[in-house]
Amino acid sequence: MPSFDIDPDSMRQAADQLDAAKEEVQGLLDQFTGALEQFADAFGGDEIGTLVGIAHQACADALSECFGTNIEEIADYAQCVREMADNHQATDDEAAQIFNELLGELGT
Numbered sequence: 001m002p003s004f005d006i007d008p009d010s011m012r013q014a015a016d017q018l019d020a021a022k023e024e025v026q027g028l029l030d031q032f033t034g035a036l037e038q039f040a041d042a043f044g045g046d047e048i049g050t051l052v053g054i055a056h057q058a059c060a061d062a063l064s065e066c067f068g069t070n071i072e073e074i075a076d077y078a079q080c081v082r083e084m085a086d087n088h089q090a091t092d093d094e095a096a097q098i099f100n101e102l103l104g105e106l107g108t
Helices: 008-037 047-106
Strands: none
Touching: 008 047
16 A cells, blocks of 8 residues: 655645635636626616616626635635644644653663
8 A cells, every 4th residue: 555645834835825826816806896897887777778787787796606605615625724734743743742752661
């Protein structure tokens, strides 16, 4: 069975990269939302324009909600990866302490 190493520092770096990606996506969403707002009043006040405006707003709201949810999920993933790194580090530190105590008791 092949072995693998868990590197908590690499996991923390991955979490930082997830946070950076989240910020980038949030920035792009903010730009996109700002661009969409320019069209909010472009459909006119007649009956068809009003209906198109309502449909436009519904689509924009759905898109913002979808991306917003995904952005929140990315932040949650980053936090989970950090917690995993901390848990692995704590477990490794505890195991090292136990072995050092055992070696001390054995007199080596």
